[in-house]
Amino acid sequence: MKPITQDTLIAALKTVIDPIAKEDLITSGKVRFFEILDRTLNLEIEVLSPALHVKKKVENAVRAALAEAFGDDFTLNLTLTVNVTTRRSGQQDILPGVKNIIAVASGKGGVGKSTVAANLAVALAQTGAKVGLVDADIYGPSVPLMFDVENRRPDVRKIDDKNLIIPVENYGVKMLSIGFFADVAQAVVWRGPMASKALKQMFIDAYWGELDYMLIDLPPGTGDIHLTLVQSVPVTGAVIVSTPQKVALADVQKGVSMFRLPAVNVPVLGVVENMAYFTPAELPENKYYIFGKDGVKNMADSLEIPLLGEIPLVQSIREGGDTGKPVVLDEANPASAAFKELAEQVILRVNERNLEQQPTKVSEVTRF
Numbered sequence: 001m002k003p004i005t006q007d008t009l010i011a012a013l014k015t016v017i018d019p020i021a022k023e024d025l026i027t028s029g030k031v032r033f034f035e036i037l038d039r040t041l042n043l044e045i046e047v048l049s050p051a052l053h054v055k056k057k058v059e060n061a062v063r064a065a066l067a068e069a070f071g072d073d074f075t076l077n078l079t080l081t082v083n084v085t086t087r088r089s090g091q092q093d094i095l096p097g098v099k100n101i102i103a104v105a106s107g108k109g110g111v112g113k114s115t116v117a118a119n120l121a122v123a124l125a126q127t128g129a130k131v132g133l134v135d136a137d138i139y140g141p142s143v144p145l146m147f148d149v150e151n152r153r154p155d156v157r158k159i160d161d162k163n164l165i166i167p168v169e170n171y172g173v174k175m176l177s178i179g180f181f182a183d184v185a186q187a188v189v190w191r192g193p194m195a196s197k198a199l200k201q202m203f204i205d206a207y208w209g210e211l212d213y214m215l216i217d218l219p220p221g222t223g224d225i226h227l228t229l230v231q232s233v234p235v236t237g238a239v240i241v242s243t244p245q246k247v248a249l250a251d252v253q254k255g256v257s258m259f260r261l262p263a264v265n266v267p268v269l270g271v272v273e274n275m276a277y278f279t280p281a282e283l284p285e286n287k288y289y290i291f292g293k294d295g296v297k298n299m300a301d302s303l304e305i306p307l308l309g310e311i312p313l314v315q316s317i318r319e320g321g322d323t324g325k326p327v328v329l330d331e332a333n334p335a336s337a338a339f340k341e342l343a344e345q346v347i348l349r350v351n352e353r354n355l356e357q358q359p360t361k362v363s364e365v366t367r368f
Helices: 006-013 052-070 113-126 192-204 224-232 246-260 295-303 315-323 334-356
Strands: 031-037 040-047 075-082 098-106 131-135 155-159 162-166 168-170 173-177 211-217 237-242 268-273 307-310
Touching (some): 040 052, 052 075, 052 334, 098 113, 098 224, 098 246, 098 334, 113 131, 113 173, 113 237, 192 224, 246 268, 268 295, 295 307, 307 334
Parallel strands (some): 040 075, 131 211, 237 268, 268 307
């Protein structure tokens, strides 16, 4: 029987490499607490990602290292606590509790960007992350409908002597949209400065609290709202949504180039191919590439950005948006797995961006 002491426990944990920090658990300071009670170990370890595969990898590595050091005649009570990575700098007075701000954009309309944003937000929340969603499509808000909250109105609460809007919450996601403040049938007829002001108010005049990820569902194209976003808050990265057709792919290049402008300088985390293929419910193994095959993949390769996921063209995704219940909530639906994989990839890319690139800053856009 191998003795369990503080020294032998530390030696064993030094052999476990954190998959995100790329250092051992002791050197990286990820062991938050340990207690040795004879042959029982109570251990708390911090992980830098809510992704299930990361947590499982850490757990398996810890158990294997301890079994190697002490045999199999001990009891381990392991707790994993998540501390999502962030690299924010400056403008901490705006959204101070938000660790990562992710823009969800598309070059053109009709590619399912809002559907992807809604399901991605819910999928991130399902990992245990704290998630917010801002509907920045001022002229065509769709988030209230997609979350079945179109008849709700945000509360207003006095916090630190200031009246702040409290975001509406459903499915574990906090959200704000101009759709909460306008009649469903009422057109929003505003010039650019008014729309930009409305977006800034959803940041400044709202109480978001602590969030791991805030998704910004941007309108199609590249315009006032996009510039207002990058001028107002430090954006961690952008996710571009497209369909496989050439007409959509041409606009992907424009969206990517906008974020890569030196004055904007927002990292592109990757691109999502929506409506990638059609799979009939009665033939779940079949894939029909109605809009073409590998169009987004080839585009991503040429632009040197990751392909984050392929979302199928299936009726249940549309139905989920229309009924206000995102399809990712249906564990039995194959489309749910596609959105969960997308969430895992976004988490991975955000972690890589935070560990390998410069801190997030507000963009220094002046004029174009």
